[in-house]
Amino acid sequence: MSHVFLPPDLDRLWNILEENPGALLYAGGTDLLVRLRQNPLKPPSLVCLERIEELHGVRERGEEVFIGACATHTGLLADAIIRDNFPVLVKGLACLGSPPIRNMGTIGGNICTASPAGDALPPLYTLDAGLEIRSRNSSRRMALTDFILGPGKTSLQQGEILAGVWLNRHPPFAIHHFEKVGQRNALAISLVSLAALLTVSAPGIIERVRLAWGSVAPTVATSAAVEAMLTGRPLSRETMDSAIPLIGDAISPISDTRATARYRRTVAGNLLLRLIEVDRRCK
Amino acid sequence: MKISFLLNNREIELDVPSDRRVVDLLREDLALTGTKEGCGAGECGACTILVNGKSRLSCLMLAAQLEGCSVTTIEGLSPGDALHPVQEAFIEHGAVQCGFCTPGMVIAAVDLLRRTPDPDRPAIRRGLSGNLCRCTGYQKIIDAVEDTSRRRGKGKAS
Ligand SMILES: Cc1cc2nc3c(=O)[nH]c(=O)nc-3n(C[C@H](O)[C@H](O)[C@H](O)COP(=O)(O)OP(=O)(O)OC[C@H]3O[C@@H](n4cnc5c(N)ncnc54)[C@H](O)[C@@H]3O)c2cc1C
Ligand code: FES
Ligand code: FES
Numbered sequence: 433m434s435h436v437f438l439p440p441d442l443d444r445l446w447n448i449l450e451e452n453p454g455a456l457l458y459a460g461g462t463d464l465l466v467r468l469r470q471n472p473l474k475p476p477s478l479v480c481l482e483r484i485e486e487l488h489g490v491r492e493r494g495e496e497v498f499i500g501a502c503a504t505h506t507g508l509l510a511d512a513i514i515r516d517n518f519p520v521l522v523k524g525l526a527c528l529g530s531p532p533i534r535n536m537g538t539i540g541g542n543i544c545t546a547s548p549a550g551d552a553l554p555p556l557y558t559l560d561a562g563l564e565i566r567s568r569n570s571s572r573r574m575a576l577t578d579f580i581l582g583p584g585k586t587s588l589q590q591g592e593i594l595a596g597v598w599l600n601r602h603p604p605f606a607i608h609h610f611e612k613v614g615q616r617n618a619l620a621i622s623l624v625s626l627a628a629l630l631t632v633s634a635p636g637i638i639e640r641v642r643l644a645w646g647s648v649a650p651t652v653a654t655s656a657a658v659e660a661m662l663t664g665r666p667l668s669r670e671t672m673d674s675a676i677p678l679i680g681d682a683i684s685p686i687s688d689t690r691a692t693a694r695y696r697r698t699v700a701g702n703l704l705l706r707l708i709e710v711d712r713r714c715k
Numbered sequence: 716m717k718i719s720f721l722l723n724n725r726e727i728e729l730d731v732p733s734d735r736r737v738v739d740l741l742r743e744d745l746a747l748t749g750t751k752e753g754c755g756a757g758e759c760g761a762c763t764i765l766v767n768g769k770s771r772l773s774c775l776m777l778a779a780q781l782e783g784c785s786v787t788t789i790e791g792l793s794p795g796d797a798l799h800p801v802q803e804a805f806i807e808h809g810a811v812q813c814g815f816c817t818p819g820m821v822i823a824a825v826d827l828l829r830r831t832p833d834p835d836r837p838a839i840r841r842g843l844s845g846n847l848c849r850c851t852g853y854q855k856i857i858d859a860v861e862d863t864s865r866r867r868g869k870g871k872a873s
Contacts, residue, residue, distance in 0.1 A: 435716075436733035436779035465775045466756045478734065480780055506769075530845025531823065532772050533757055619758060619845065 435477045442486055445479065446568035449591055452477045457593060459487075459502050460536035462529070463545045487540070487595060490514060498564075499597040501540025505552075506531070508539060517601050520627050523610035524555040530619050540594045546580045549647045553580075554627035555610055557644035557652045562598040567591045573598065582650050605629035605640060609710045612646070613699055615690065622647045623691045626703040630667075632711050638662050638671070648683040648700045655682035667711050676701035720781045723791020729778075737773040737781060738762045741788060749789035749818045753847070760846030763819035764788050770826035789818035792825065800866065801825055804859040812850035820846045824860045833864055 437455070439445040449455060455477040458464040468474070481487055487502040490511050497513055505525045508514050515522055528534060528542070528551040542552040543563070553576075561576040565588065576597075579587050588594065607630040614620030625646035631639045641662050645653040658678045665671040685696035716733040719726065722745070731740055738755075741747045741764070753759035755774045762773040765787040793799040801824045804810070811817050820843065827834060827842035834842060839860045840853075848856060 433732055434734045436777050438779050438782060461775045461777070462757055462772075465777070469755060474734075478777070480777070482780065529757075530760070531827070531842060532760060532763060532770050532845045535769050536771055536775065 434474050437477060437479045438483050439479065439481075440483050440485075442484060442566070445481070445484060445593070446591075448477075448479055450568075452479075453590075455479050457481060459538040459541045460504065462533050462537040463541055481540075481593070487593075492601065495601050497599045497601050499539055499599070501543075501594045501596050502538050503540075505529075505534035505537050505539070505542075509534070517603070518555070518559060518599060518608070520558060520608035520610055520629060521552065521555040523608065524551045524612075524625075524627060527551060527610075527612045527614075533619075539597060543576065543579070543597070544586055544588065544594055546582070546584050546586050546651070548583055548649060548651055549622045549625075550652075551612060551622060551625065551646065553652045554625055554644035554646045556597065556599075557654055558627045558629045558642040559599050559603055564595040564598060565592050566595040567593070571595070577654075580651050603629060604631065605642070606631045607707075607710060609707060611703055611706055613703070621690070624648055624685075624696050624699040624703065626700070626706075628707055628710075630707060630711070632667050636666050636668070636711075638665055638667050643704075645679075645683060645700050645703075648685040648696050650684070653683045653700075655679060657681065667708060669705070669708065672704045672708065676704060679704070716779060718778055718782045720783060721785040723787055724785075724794075731778045733777065733779040735778040737764070737776040737778060740778050740781075741773060747788050747790050751815055751818060753815070758847070759816075760819045760823060761816055763822045763846065765822060765826065768826075768829070770823050787822075789822060792821070799825065801828070801860065801863050804863040804866075805856070808855045808859040808862065810851060810855040810859040816846060816848040816850075820848065820856055824856075824863070827860070828864055828867070833868060834860075836861060839864075 437448045439448055456475045457479050459481045481502050488500045490513050491498045505528055509525055539552055542550045556576055562573050563579050565572050609628040612622045612625040614622050627644045629642040633639050641659050658675050661675045679701050683700055685693040687693045717730050719728040738752050741750050751761035753761035757772055757775050763770050764773045766784050801821050823843050823846050839857050
């Protein structure tokens with residue numbers, strides 16, 4: 433049996449974490465409680481973060497936006513600041529799980545689970561998300577890309593929590609795109625996903641581009657080489673065809689029960705072709 | 716651990732292990748067996764309940780989290796023996812076969828209609844996409860929800 437704590441604020445949380453070494457944190461529980469059920473070893477205690485007000489909500493701070501770690505996906509999908517500034521994140525969250533999973537699951541939980549298939553992650557990589565890590569006596573900022581070390585591995589230390597996510601308001605891109613390929617639309621883990629931010633000049637030249645793929649490497653995959661190759665070139669089939677071979681160096685997909693590595697490689701490339709259509713639709 | 720919360724509009728205080736799953740607490744401790752457990756892992760929606768008016772999965776919530784909340788299960792959706800308009804529409808449209816998915820489906824539909832005043836069929840499908848049904852093929856369920864929304868629009872149902 434595990435004792436479940438429900439601290440109402442951070443001060444109470446720090447006390448609980450000090451007095452209960454080995455306690456596991458959870459927010460929505462949609463990852464942790466599923467994992468615990470499969471695992472017969474019960475932790476001595478669980479700490480649910482959902483009542484801690486400081487970890488909720490979306491706040492504008494100068495040129496930045498802070499998203500509390502316990503913000504639920506449903507809450508973010510309905511938030512005006514998020515909808516206005518970060519359509520790429522909205523598109524990613526909209527295809528995460530199902531309505532009740534989005535009602536319960538949080539952005540902090542998606543990040544800390546550090547799954548290569550986490551649907552919030554490719555959008556947050558393209559947006560250069562920063563994370564606020566807090567413990568009783570410290571608060572530090574680090575890049576999401578440095579925080580996630582591998583599948584299920586983060587750089588969180590004992591006594592630390594993820595307090596929230598920092599994003600630059602007004603990311604300088606006109607087109608926000610996210611596409612997830614899975615076996616069905618709802619409740620399907622992604623086989624391959626692509627988040628893309630893009631600005632295309634009037635004559636159709638790619639001025640700026642950020643790309644991040646999910647489910648094709650131990651962590652979200654990015655490729656400076658592909659981005660450099662695309663920048664300054666026309667947004668055309670020819671340009672994409674010449675960039676696609678470079679993606680191979682950025683990804684290392686696995687074969688599992690859902691798809692083969694070869695399928696994932698092909699789809700990771702072909703998802704780039706969609707950007708041509710997306711740009712047409714935006715005009 | 717002592718917890719107190721509002722269950723179907725009645726104050727209730729219980730002494731339960733804080734890590735008891737809410738679905739077990741409802742079904743086994745309180746004999747509210749309307750709420751079902753299908754997968755126990757967030758995939759099927761059979762265990763859906765309303766917590767503070769929002770649909771949540773009772774298989775992925777622990778007793779401690781209920782403290783101070785207002786919980787509605789299928790038993791408490793409408794007072795006494797009266798049926799909720801969504802329940803009536805399910806009967807009328809033959810949206811129930813074995814009935815296992817029905818309590819979760821109805822609760823999910825109530826949540827959807829509360830948040831989306833006039834959902835079209837694709838929106839209803841998306842709204843119920845966390846609830847699996849192995850019998851009906853979904854069409855009649857979607858018909859029932861669409862009809863509830865239409866009647867509500869005409870002021871015939873609440
Ligand atoms: C049926 C089902 C379908 C799903 N579908 C998808 C999907 O399509 N796409 C997808 O990306 N995910 C999916 N998930 C996974 C999950 O719902 C998401 O990753 C969700 O965002 C997790 O959030 P949570 O708050 O529920 O996490 P929790 O289970 O509460 O926590 C997950 C992990 O993060 C840690 N943690 C949580 N918050 C903090 C914090 N603030 N500080 C430090 N550590 C923290 C916990 O200790 C735990 O290890 C699905 C899950 C289920 C059950
Ligand atoms: S029993 Fe809870 S979602 Fe299936
Ligand atoms: S009626 Fe049998 S599962 Fe839906």
